[in-house]
Amino acid sequence: MSSSETTGTAPQDARRPLVAILSGAGISTDSGIPDYRGPNGLWRRDPEAEKLVTYAYYMADPEIRRRAWRMRCDGPALRARPNAAHEAVVRLERSGTPVRVITQNVDGLHQLAGMPGRKVLELHGSARSVQCTRCKARSGMAEALERVAAGDPDPACEACGGILKSATVMFGEGLDPSVLGEAVAVTKACEVFIAVGTSLQVHPAASLAGLAADHGARLIIVNAEPTPYDDRADELVREPIGTALPALLERIAGGA
Structure with a gap:
């Protein structure tokens, strides 16, 4: 270019x-x-929140994944203009x-x-999509959040049963x-x-x-x-x- x-x-x-x-x-x-590293950023207010977007914690701990899905449901990103x-x-x-x-x-x-x-x-990456950590299949974040709202706190990949994550680059990736x-x-x-x-x-x-x-x-x-x-x-x-x-x-x- x-x-x-x-x-x-x-x-x-x-x-x-x-x-x-x-x-x-x-x-x-x-x-x-909100930003993450500014004077009032999320990581400064709640250092534990960083675990929700750290790949090793996310993959190893179902409770971390459930918290991460709740954060996605409650977060402003998909509603923002x-x-x-x-x-x-x-x-x-x-x-x-x-x-x-x-x-x-x-x-x-x-x-x-x-x-x-x-x-x-x-x-x-993008928070508007999800990706399977096993088969790499992608789908919409809105669809995954609908599953969470319907009572599935840690939705798995519908294609292979693998762990789903947002299609973002987590810490450690x-x-x-x-x-x-x-x-x-x-x-x-x-x-x-x-x-x-x-x-x-x-x-x-x-x-x-x-x-x-x-x-x-x-x-x-x-x-x-x-x-x-x-x-x-x-x-x-x-x-x-x-x-x-x-x-x-x-x-x-x-x-x-």
């Missing part, structure tokens, strides 16, 4: 820079989805600017906002190498790299910011708290994401 790729037919599109957006939990907090930040990313893409989203989130809100699925790389490889390629090719709502502490996703800078991209970090890559950034934005990101992306769409 080169920085001259085009998403539209107008000749001027070819001169627009490829913009890569790495999004983390902070972009979705305005949609009612895109917010102004997600919508701003879509507007940038529709302006003719080549855009690729690399997201650490599993909520699917970029796609719900209107970003084409092929332009969104979900590094940590590796990222999909093909998705990560595409993310690396986009990062190396982009001319603007925006890290938004991410602490840049979870690797390998966090290292993409440094990789972008190493390859000459303009690095912009939009995050309320300091990150390990702030000293590499060309621009730091501390204002609330819901207002700061739309303003930033409008400026980029205008050629600034």
Whole structure:
């Protein structure tokens, strides 16, 4: 992929820079989805909750799985709607600017906002699907939650009887190498790299910011708290994401 790729037919599109957006939990907090590592993040409030998304605990302990299914039933992810930040990313893409989203989130809100699925790389998978840990069959999360609501606290795979989990990358699991490889390629090719709502502490996703800078991209970090890559950034934005990101992306769409 080169920085001259085009998403539209107008000749001027070819001169627009490829913009890569790495999004983390902070972009979705305005949609009612809490972050995990911020000052009020879930892991700080309830360290035991991390076990519910740790593969070894999940596979070994039926009670952990039952708690995880209850968390999925009660969680806001499937009910959440895109917010102004997600919508701003879509507007940038529709302006003719080549855009690729690399997201650490599993909520699917970029796609719900209107970003084409092929332009969104979900590094940590999707909470909108479930996957069998034995036969790898996939199905919808909503269907699995219906089974839980009907009285099955730990639904098994209907194809082989294996343990079901959300189609997300749990702690202790590796990222999909093909998705990560595409993310690396986009990062190396982009001319603007925006890290938004991410602490840049979870690797390998966090290292993409440094990789972008190493390859000459303009690095912009939009995050309320300091990150390990702030000293590499060309621009730091501390204002609330819901207002700061739309303003930033409008400026980029205008050629600034």
